[in-house]
Amino acid sequence: MHPPPTPAPPAPTAPHAPRSWRSRRPGPGRTAALLTVAAGILTALVVVRWGPLIAFDQAVADGLHRRAVAGPELTQANRLLSDWAWDPWTMRLLTAVAVVMVWLRGERLLAAWVAGSSALGAAVSQGLKWAVGRERPQWPDPVDSAHFAAYPSGHAMTATVTCGLLLWLTWRQGVGAGLRRAAVAVAVVSVAGVGITRLWLGVHWSSDVLGGWLLGGALVAFSIALFRRVTLSRKP
Template identity: 40%
Template sequence: MALDATAVTLLALGVLIGVAVLADRAAGGALATVPGALRDTGIVALLVLAAGLVFTLVATDQALADADAPVLSWVLGIRTPGLTSAAEAVSLVGGTVGTGGLAVVAAVVLFARGHRRTALIWVLGVVAGALAIRLVKVAVERPRPPEALRLAEETTASLPSGHALMAALGLTLTAAAVMALTVGTPRARLVRRVVVVLAVLGALLVGASRVYLGVHWTTDVLAGWFLGTALAVTCITLARVLDARARLGDSPDGDLPVNSPGTSHSAE
C-alpha cells in the first residue's frame, strides 16, 4: 500500500498546526483573542496527528494491521438478520450524500438567517471532505476486507472510510448550526446537549455499521472519524475567528458566537 507519503503529510500537517497554535499563544494573536479558538485549533492538530499515526501504523506495524482482523472476526460472530437490516439502514441514511447533504441544508438555513459567511464555510468544508475522501483513497489504495465477508458492494479503496469521515464532518457542522441558531433562546443549553449527543451517536453508528457490513477495517473508520472531526472543528474555529474580527470592525455580518461550547453564549 502506498501509505508513506499520505502518513508523512498528515503527521507534518499536525505538527505545523501545533506549532502555529503555540506561536499564536506566545504572540497573543488572532486565535488567542477568541475564546476557545486556541484550544480547538490544538484539537485539530491532535486529530490530524492521530490520523497520520493510524496511516503510519497500518503501513508499517503488522501488529496494528492484524488488530483489524480480530474485530472483523468478532463482527462475523454477532451478525443476525435484524442487526444486518439495521446496519444497512444506518449505512444508507448515513452515507456521504446523506450526512454531507445535511450539512449543506444547515448551511442554507444559516444563509437564510443572515449567517452568510458561516454558510459558505460549511459548504466549503463539505466539499473539502468529499475531495479528501477521493484523494486519500486514490493515494492509499488499501484493499477492503475479503469480498466473501462483505454484506454490501463497494468498488473503491478502503482507507479512509468515507462514511465515517463525512458523518463526523456533516453531523458536527449540523449540530454547530443548530446551536448557533438557538443562541439566546430559553432552551439553548438543552438543545446544545441534545444535538451534541445525537451528532456523536450518529457518527459512531455510521462508522460501526461499515465495519459490521464488512466493507471497512476498523482502522479505516478511525481514520475517517479523526479527519472528519478535524475538518469540522477547523470550519467552526474559522467561523468564530472571522466573526470575532468582524465584530471588532463593527461589521453587521456577525455569524457564529465566538464563545467556546462550554461557556455561555452572548446573544447575537
C-alpha cells in the same frame, strides 16, 4: 525620638478561583492540531502495514463478520442504517438544508463556510482513498459490498464532519440548552453508529473507521478555528 511605626502586615490575598472545566478545554486550533497528528500517525501505520494494527483489524473484522452472517435480521438493520439514515448523501443533504437556512437568515459568510468545509471533507476523503489505496476486507460469503479504496471510511468521516458542523451551527445560532443536548446525543449516536455499521457489514477495517473519525474531527476543528480568525480580522 519616637520609634518608627511598625508596618502593617500585608492584606491576605484572595485565593485564586479554580479555573472551570470549560476554561481548561483546548480551543479549536489546538484540537485540530492534536487530531491531525493522531490521524497522521494512524495513516502512516496503515500505509506501512504495521503488524499489530493489521492483526487487530483482521481480528475485529473476522469476529464481526461471523456474527453478521449468523444474524441476517441484524445485518439487514445495519444495512438500512448505513445506506439510508447515515449514508454520506443523507449527511450532505442535512448540511445543504442547514446552509440554506443560515443563508436565508443573512449570515452569508457562515453559510458559505459550512458548505465549503463539507465539500473539503469529501475531497480529503476521496483524495486519501486514492493515495493510500487500501484494499477492503474480502469475504467468501459477503453480507454487503462497497467500492473504491477502504481508508479512510467515507461514511465515518462524512458523518463526523456533518455532525460537527451542525453542532457548531446550533451553538452559533443560540439554540436552547435542551435542544443542544438532544443534538449532541443524536450526533454521538450517528457518528458512532455509522462506524459500527461499516464494521458489521464487513466493508471496512476498524482503522478505516477510526481514521474517518479523526480526520473529520480535525477538519471541523480547523474550520471553526480559521472562521474565528477570519471574522476577528474583519472587525473594525
